[in-house]
Each structure stands twice: as C-alpha cells, then as structure tokens.
Amino acid sequence: MEFVIGKYNYWFYIFLMMIGLYAMIAKKNLIKKLVGMNIFQTAIILFFVSMGSKKGATIPIIQAGQAVDAAHYMNPLPHVLMLTAIVVMVSTFGVALALAILIYKRFKTLEEDEMQ
Amino acid sequence: MKIFALIAVIITGGLLVFSTNEMPDWGSLASPATTHVSPRYLEKTIEETATPNAVTSVLADYRGYDTLGETTVIFTAGIVCILLLRRGKKS
Amino acid sequence: MIKQCDNVIVQSVSRFLTPFILLFALYVIAHGHYSPGGGFQGGCILGASFILSMIAYDIAEVKRRMTEKMNTVLTGVGVLIYAGIGFICLLLGANYLDYGVLAEILPVGTAKARALGTFGIEIGVGITVMAVMVSIFLNLASGGEHEEGSVE
Numbered sequence: 537m538e539f540v541i542g543k544y545n546y547w548f549y550i551f552l553m554m555i556g557l558y559a560m561i562a563k564k565n566l567i568k569k570l571v572g573m574n575i576f577q578t579a580i581i582l583f584f585v586s587m588g589s590k591k592g593a594t595i596p597i598i599q600a601g602q603a604v605d606a607a608h609y610m611n612p613l614p615h616v617l618m619l620t621a622i623v624v625m626v627s628t629f630g631v632a633l634a635l636a637i638l639i640y641k642r643f644k645t646l647e648e649d650e651m652q
Numbered sequence: 653m654k655i656f657a658l659i660a661v662i663i664t665g666g667l668l669v670f671s672t673n674e675m676p677d678w679g680s681l682a683s684p685a686t687t688h689v690s691p692r693y694l695e696k697t698i699e700e701t702a703t704p705n706a707v708t709s710v711l712a713d714y715r716g717y718d719t720l721g722e723t724t725v726i727f728t729a730g731i732v733c734i735l736l737l738r739r740g741k742k743s
Numbered sequence: 744m745i746k747q748c749d750n751v752i753v754q755s756v757s758r759f760l761t762p763f764i765l766l767f768a769l770y771v772i773a774h775g776h777y778s779p780g781g782g783f784q785g786g787c788i789l790g791a792s793f794i795l796s797m798i799a800y801d802i803a804e805v806k807r808r809m810t811e812k813m814n815t816v817l818t819g820v821g822v823l824i825y826a827g828i829g830f831i832c833l834l835l836g837a838n839y840l841d842y843g844v845l846a847e848i849l850p851v852g853t854a855k856a857r858a859l860g861t862f863g864i865e866i867g868v869g870i871t872v873m874a875v876m877v878s879i880f881l882n883l884a885s886g887g888e889h890e891e892g893s894v895e
Contacts, residue, residue: 557661634882708775712865
C-alpha cells in the first residue's frame with residue numbers, strides 16, 4: 537500500500553500519456569493526431585511539475601521577513617523548465633496547423649486514407 | 653490495425669509503470685531533483701537578485717541564456733507561420 | 744475562416760473589456776517579481792486581448808489599428824531588447840547577460856540592478872510573445888488572405 541500511495545501520481549500521468557500516444561498512432565484524421573500530440577505534451581509537463589513538489593511545502597515565492605528554509609518551499613527548477621516546454625508546445629502546434637491548412641488547400645481533404 | 657496500436661500502447665504503458673519502481677516517492681525530500689542546486693537558488697535569491705519570486709529569478713537571471721533561446725524559438729515559429737501562409741498575389 | 748459575429752451584445756462587451764484586459768496584462772508583466780507572472784504570461788494575455796477583438800469584430804477592422812507591418816516589426820523588437828541588454832552588459836566589461844555591472848550606470852546597488860535587468864528582459868519577452876500570438880492567429884484564421892477579412 538505504501539507503494540501505491542508513494543507513486544500513484546506517476547501512474548495517472550502515464551495513463552494520460554498513453555491516451556495521447558494512442559491518438560497519435562491510431563487515428564486517421566490529421567487534426568485528431570495533432571490533438572493527441574497536445575495531450576501527450578501536456579501530460580509530460582504535468583509529470584515534471586509533480587516531480588518537484590515536497591510534502592507540506594508552499595509555492596516558491598519567498599515570504600518577507602522570515603528566515604528562508606529550503607524545505608518549506610517547492611522546487612522552482614521544474615517550473616522554470618516547463619515554462620519553456622509550454623512555449624515550445626504552442627510553437628509546434630501553430631506550425632503544425634499552418635501545415636495542415638496547406639495540406640487541405642492541396643488535397644481538399646484531411647483524412648489520411650484519401651491522400652496519395 | 654487499431655488492435656495493434658492498442659497492444660503497443662498497453663505494452664509501453666506497462667513498461668513505464670514498471671519503471672516507476674525506482675523513482676522517488678511523490679513529495680519526498682531526498683530526491684535528486686531537490687538536493688543539488690535548487691536549495692541554493694531558494695536561499696540566495698533575495699540577497700543576490702532582490703526578487704522574492706524564485707521562479708522569475710531562476711528563469712531570467714540564473715538561467716537567462718536559456719530564456720534567450722526560448723524567445724528565439726517563438727520568434728521563429730511566428731516567422732514560419734507568416735512564410736508558409738502568406739503566398740499572396742505575387743506567386 | 745471564421746465568421747464575423749453580428750451579435751450586438753458580444754461586440755459591445757468585448758469593446759468594453761479590452762482596455763481592462765490590456766491593463767491586467769501590464770500588471771502581470773510588471774508584478775512578475777512579487778507574484779506569479781512574468782514575461783511569457785503577460786505577453787499571452789496581451790495577445791489574447793487582440794484576438795478577442797478579432798473574433799468579435801472583423802479582422803480588417805483590427806488590422807486598421809494594428810497593421811501587419813507593425814506586428815512583424817514588434818516580433819523583432821522584443822528579441823532585440825533582450826539581446827541588447829545583454830550587449831550593454833558585455834560593453835561594460837562583464838560576461839554576456841551579467842546584470843550586476845549595470846550598477847555602474849544606474850544609481851542603485853548590485854542586487855537591485857539585477858532585478859532591473861530582469862525586468863527589462865521581461866518587457867522584451869512580453870512584446871515578442873504578444874506579436875507572435877497575434878500573427879499566428881491572423882494567418883491561421885484567414886488562411887493567408889487577409890484582405891478578404893474572415894470569410895468561409
């Protein structure tokens with residue numbers, strides 16, 4: 537039981553990641569594949585942020601007038617790296633949608649089966 | 653076709669769940685992510701950078717070069733969208 | 744390819760709310776030192792205010808206020824501000840992006856000079872993110888043909 541309580545957050549995020557992976561592999565519409573990629577990246581971001589939490593800690597903004605105790609605040613490093621990851625997610629999604637518009641103009645369809 | 657995808661996804665998920673055996677517990681204070689350089693950032697952020705928000709001071713001061721690369725990434729994405737879609741009357 | 748919204752309620756509420764959204768975005772950028780926020784978050788909110796106007800009104804209407812040329816120039820200006828502050832630190836004799844030497848030209852201490860350098864680069868990041876959000880939406884929503892507005 538200790539094993540489940542200690543690690544169940546990782547299992548939730550792995551479940552979300554597998555939903556995104558399935559959508560990327562098995563769906564035939566291009567937009568559904570892109571949505572699957574978005575779900576996958578969001579799950580990875582949440583996974584990283586959950587790795588930086590501590591028991592009984594608060595947000596990493598130092599409160600004024602007290603001595604700083606590093607075990608009292610959350611780890612700021614995963615938050616910083618995930619800000620970068622969110623921006624990369626938005627950029628990739630924007631460029632992918634632009635490519636999807638170009639594909640639609642050329643082939644008149646977005647299903648993978650009807651394109652040659 | 654979708655059955656193969658489902659089986660592959662289940663096998664991958666199972667491998668990942670099996671590998672969480674060796675990861676640190678949720679919220680533990682002895683994990684490698686919380687013990688090397690991040691306590692130093694938390695303790696020194698007010699006296700070195702006068703910024704109570706530790707996330708902003710790490711993002712823009714201690715790791716400012718990565719944020720420069722980040723801004724270049726989003727600048728490139730904007731330029732690429734303009735280049736791909738603005739094929740106006742010239743062509 | 745979105746349709747223009749002809750509803751009077753949507754148009755007047757969005758016209759009323761836009762200055763407050765802009766003000767809140769500036770507050771989020773400026774308060775990045777003391778509360779959650781900073782450059783990326785404030786830039787997204789700034790971009791969202793323009794996108795709200797583009798959804799409620801026609802794209803051609805908003806393009807009269809923020810022309811496409813100005814938008815593309817602003818994407819570059821943000822990165823220029825960021826790299827420019829780094830170059831000023833280089834010219835003063837320290838490493839690239841080492842804000843401590845800004846205490847020689849500004850009348851504050853070293854820690855406060857680092858905080859001011861951080862604030863300067865956050866402004867640059869906010870400008871770039873706003874311009875990129877607006878330009879991505881503009882190009883995707885009209886499929887490249889801006890002159891026809893937002894047609895089917």
